[in-house]
Ligand SMILES: Nc1ncnc2c1ncn2[C@@H]1O[C@H](COP(=O)(O)OP(=O)(O)O)[C@@H](O)[C@H]1O
């Protein structure tokens with residue numbers, strides 16, 4: 637199962653992905669997390685020391701080779717060989733496997749950056765067993781979707797908080813995700829305080845979020861004291877477990 641997460645900046649994507657990762661581990665799943673945010677944050681959230689992690693994007697020459705750049709050509713041809721990249725760039729700690737993409741180039745019109753192509757190929761070509769879960773943590777916004785990078789995922793979770801601007805971004809992402817023909821697209825509410833917030837989300841999204849996460853003082857404290865999120869016992873009640881259960885139950 638390959639699951640990507642998107643949504644406006646700061647709505648809780650990395651937080652929710654880390655909690656979902658822990659939940660999948662508890663169920664005995666093999667979890668690979670790909671941090672595709674240009675300011676990567678996932679290692680810290682998982683309590684993994686960034687030592688020994690080479691962001692894929694720093695290997696520009698290697699990536700250009702794998703993306704099959706033709707000298708003098710303004711774009712990169714498809715078909716990079718990516719099978720060994722995972723082994724080389726992934727680190728394993730505490731049962732989590734993590735790969736960091738790093739700061740990728742912004743796509744100009746007509747430019748397909750090798751970092752993106754390699755990520756896309758990896759998502760498409762990765763051979764997964766029934767027990768394997770890939771979690772793709774993305775930057776804010778919809779650029780990846782626009783470039784079709786996440787077309788290879790089975791699930792896209794769009795995180796929204798009860799605010800107009802996050803909902804506006806969320807709805808835009810949903811439209812792009814549908815154009816990219818991602819099979820399962822669902823909203824996940826975060827910082828949902830009570831019935832009013834739920835109602836606001838439902839009315840403005842036009843649908844019920846798959847799961848709603850409450851605001852958690854434990855998470856706030858962990859962030860302030862720079863503690864790994866996954867070290868906190870059962871932050872956010874049973875929302876992460878409910879999310880993972882629903883993802884697994886979706887055929
Ligand atoms: N449910 C929550 N309760 C309390 N704090 C939260 C919650 N979700 C996210 N946060 C905090 O909000 C900030 C942004 O979250 P983050 O997951 O980094 O967002 P994103 O990845 O979408 O940019 C972090 O400081 C995080 O600790």
Ligand SMILES: [Mg+2]
Nearest residue numbers: 649650673677
């Ligand atoms: Mg993030």
